[in-house]
Amino acid sequence: MSEMTPPIAILQEKKPSLGDEIPVEGETTEIINSSGHRDQLQRQYGILSICGMALTVDNAWVAIGTSLNVAIYNGGPPGVLYEFLMVSSVPSSGGVYHWATICPGPKQGRILGFFAGSLNFFGWLFDLASIVYIMSELVIQMYSLYHPSYVIQPWHIFIVLLLITWISIAITIFFNGYLPYLQQFGLFVVVVGGIVTIIVLAAMPKSHASSSFVWSDWQNNTGWGSGLAFLTGVLNGAFTIGTPDAVTHMSEEVPHPRKDLPRAIAAQIILGSISAFIFAIALFYGITDLDSVLNSNGSFPLAEVYAQATGSTSATFGLLFIIFLSLAPCLIGTFLTVGRTWWTLARDNATPASGLFSRVNEKLSCPVPATIFTGIMTTAFGAITIGSHTAFSDLVGSFVILTTASYAIAIGSHLFSGRQNIPHGPFWMGKAGFVVNAISFILIIFFNILFCFPYALPVSTATMNYNSVILAGVVVLTVFWWFVHGLRNYPGPKLEGLVLLDHTI
Numbered sequence: 001m002s003e004m005t006p007p008i009a010i011l012q013e014k015k016p017s018l019g020d021e022i023p024v025e026g027e028t029t030e031i032i033n034s035s036g037h038r039d040q041l042q043r044q045y046g047i048l049s050i051c052g053m054a055l056t057v058d059n060a061w062v063a064i065g066t067s068l069n070v071a072i073y074n075g076g077p078p079g080v081l082y083e084f085l086m087v088s089s090v091p092s093s094g095g096v097y098h099w100a101t102i103c104p105g106p107k108q109g110r111i112l113g114f115f116a117g118s119l120n121f122f123g124w125l126f127d128l129a130s131i132v133y134i135m136s137e138l139v140i141q142m143y144s145l146y147h148p149s150y151v152i153q154p155w156h157i158f159i160v161l162l163l164i165t166w167i168s169i170a171i172t173i174f175f176n177g178y179l180p181y182l183q184q185f186g187l188f189v190v191v192v193g194g195i196v197t198i199i200v201l202a203a204m205p206k207s208h209a210s211s212s213f214v215w216s217d218w219q220n221n222t223g224w225g226s227g228l229a230f231l232t233g234v235l236n237g238a239f240t241i242g243t244p245d246a247v248t249h250m251s252e253e254v255p256h257p258r259k260d261l262p263r264a265i266a267a268q269i270i271l272g273s274i275s276a277f278i279f280a281i282a283l284f285y286g287i288t289d290l291d292s293v294l295n296s297n298g299s300f301p302l303a304e305v306y307a308q309a310t311g312s313t314s315a316t317f318g319l320l321f322i323i324f325l326s327l328a329p330c331l332i333g334t335f336l337t338v339g340r341t342w343w344t345l346a347r348d349n350a351t352p353a354s355g356l357f358s359r360v361n362e363k364l365s366c367p368v369p370a371t372i373f374t375g376i377m378t379t380a381f382g383a384i385t386i387g388s389h390t391a392f393s394d395l396v397g398s399f400v401i402l403t404t405a406s407y408a409i410a411i412g413s414h415l416f417s418g419r420q421n422i423p424h425g426p427f428w429m430g431k432a433g434f435v436v437n438a439i440s441f442i443l444i445i446f447f448n449i450l451f452c453f454p455y456a457l458p459v460s461t462a463t464m465n466y467n468s469v470i471l472a473g474v475v476v477l478t479v480f481w482w483f484v485h486g487l488r489n490y491p492g493p494k495l496e497g498l499v500l501l502d503h504t505i
Contacts, residue, residue: 056186056329064240064276065283065302065323077214077284096120096410097344101493104413105421110492111482116409117345118478123402124338128374129381130396131334132168135327136160136382141300142320145313152297154386161382164331169375172335176365179332186329193322194275200319201282204310214284223457228450235451238400240276262427283309338374343367348493350486394466401448401467402474408444411437 097120101113136157144150172179222229286309287293296304302323306316346357357370384392414422415437429436452468482490 056183056190056326056333062190062323062326062330064236064280065305077209077280077287078216078218096406097341098493099422100406100410100413102422103410104417108413109421110490111486112409112413113492114350114482114486114490115475115478116406117341117350118481119402119409119474120406121338121341121345122474123399123406124334124341125374125377125399126381126396126402127399128334128338129378129392130399131327131331132161132165132378133157133382133385133392133396135164135324135331137300138320138324138327139164141303142317142324145303145317145320154389158382158386161385162379165375165378165382168331168335169371172332172339172371173361173364173366173368179336182329182332186326186333189322189326189329190275191271193326194279197319197322198279198282200315201279201286201306201309204312204315205286205288205308206311207288208285209287213287214281222455224453228453231447232450232453232455234447235400238404238447238451240272258425262425335371335374339367339371342373343370346370348490350490352481352485390461395470398467398470401451401471404444404448405471408441408448411441411444415441 097113097117100116101109103109104112139160140152140157144152218226220226220229222232224232283305287305288308292308293301293304300320303316303320306319307313310316310319342351342357343360345351346354348354349358351357357367357373359369360367381392381395384395415434419433419437452465452471454463454465456463
């Protein structure tokens with residue numbers, strides 16, 4: 001393949017199953033997968049493991065609890081609940097990066113895929129940083145429960161962040177063969193731990209909040225009109241169910257990706273949404289003093305809600321420990337996702353030092369340099385919290401806009417090309433897909449504009465929303481790298497010769 005070969009070429013072949021190993025034309029020994037590359041990672045994730053990863057990386061009920069102190073300003077408990085309710089064809093580790101390459105066709109696919117891959121990676125990187133920080137806050141909070149005189153300092157959280165980051169990196173690299181079992185354990189904790197937490201929150205309070213507090217007492221503390229405050233608050237629901245492409249980056253480690261990945265995504269969205277919604281209801285009925293929650297001097301405001309609901313330090317610690325157990329596989333799964341995203345871009349020469357980051361240790365079944373790179377970047381972002389927690393929050397909070405912008409590139413190009421360039425998978429929606437794609441594309445554009453509005457009025461440094469600045473910064477950085485490197489050296493994914501059902505790429 002020459003440097004400037006279009007990423008899509010047409011050949012005539014038989015119909016293998018997508019995700020099967022496919023001989024390259026003219027060769028007998030080399031095989032390619034749906035990414036156009038030889039399999040280098042072990043296909044060790046069955047349907048249970050990959051569903052476990054989908055649910056643990058999403059971790060919806062934990063996500064809505066940990067973002068409570070931010071979410072509740074847009075309407076109080078009713079705002080969180082109602083805002084939350086609003087919110088298969090090419091199984092490759094590139095995920096949306098490859099879809100955005102294929103959907104527009106050969107002419108535009110190379111550049112659109114390049115930009116979609118960049119936006120998606122940075123979005124996931126910021127999400128990873130937020131999860132590590134949340135887990136660090138949680139560990140500090142669990143310690144402080146039994147040490148009332150302990151004063152939390154930002155550097156304390158950073159030290160814990162360092163330990164968690166590099167322990168996770170070591171597990172991801174050296175214990176890869178055990179990770180499917182970890183995700184199965186995570187599935188158990190998310191489901192059973194969520195049920196236990198909901199039962200405790202419902203049963204232990206001596207008195208519950210009123211139904212009007214939970215369902216109808218609108219509390220708009222943003223300064224915006226109620227309608228706009230509600231719409232901007234949808235970001236909180238998007239943060240909760242904000243990672244639907246997580247398992248797509250594990251496509252080359254799943255034996256039957258065509259069917260199992262869509263099922264895992266469906267399980268994530270459906271089960272995650274149901275569990276988070278029920279958890280939020282139980283959580284809000286357990287609050288007796290909302291001001292104490294919002295003004296908590298701990299590192300983890302959810303602990304204050306648990307303390308109010310249970311009236312017990314031990315019970316509060318137990319509920320926080322359930323979150324810790326669910327965040328551990330979530331964090332490992334996110335390191336897997338981000339590392340494999342960077343590796344996928346590197347092996348197509350889309351990144352700096354691609355020769356280094358495209359390497360895979362096949363014995364460990366891990367792209368080691370790309371995985372270590374995610375740890376270095378997470379450490380760097382975590383260091384920001386020592387100087388400014390606000391700057392860090394703005395940075396990691398932009399992951400929703402960045403990832404959904406990458407989805408919009410893939411969905412929009414798929415729609416505007418007449419949905420003709422991508423092969424039909426087993427869950428192809430037919431003509432109804434036009435409607436679904438159009439609605440999805442419009443809503444992404446609409447809400448991403450709203451998500452860039454300032455968080456509250458009047459606007460100050462503390463209430464300014466820097467999502468638009470971060471999005472623009474990532475786009476400018478990608479444009480720069482495109483003209484410096486991509487325009488002449490990036491060939492696009494190696495998809496020629498790949499056969500998919502009646503279509504050949």
